[in-house]
Amino acid sequence: MALSLYQIAVDARDLRGLAHFWCQALDWKVLYDDPEEVVIGADGNAWPGMVFLPVPERKTVKNRLHLDLSPDDQEAEIERLLALGARRVDVGQGRDVTWVVLADPEGNEFCVLRPKTSLSA
Structure with a gap:
């Protein structure tokens, strides 16, 4: 390519x-x-x-593009990112999703996914 x-x-x-x-x-x-x-x-x-x-200018609207981060331990990474200055945000994701939406210190949204499992058996 x-x-x-x-x-x-x-x-x-x-x-x-x-x-x-x-x-x-x-x-x-x-x-x-x-x-x-x-x-x-x-x-x-x-x-x-x-x-x-x-x-x-400051960020004013929801991102149209965001990063998805894949952790080994979702809860531990969320706590670590919050301690670094991230914050939880609601972009309409609902309660039953498997990811958590956070924003960096300037408000850019990103998702912390649940850990990925191997697709091979």
Whole structure:
């Protein structure tokens, strides 16, 4: 395939603060940092990464695109992410879903799924 996902761009008011949250959440590191962008990833050769770009306005509506995170232990990861600065949000997901919707410190929604089981027996 001639096309691959390189990075996910995220608008941010506090580039370094939001990059720091996601570095802690994903156990990634800052790969590049200047006033116009902060790039994070698992390492310089592992993509996709995330790039945080400056905007003056606050987020005002629900994201049209979000990340789904797959943990080993859903409850432990939710508690860890809340301690890092995430918060629970209701985007209309209902009570009987198997995922939990959180928002990062700037309000970007993401989901923490239940642990995935192997499809092979």
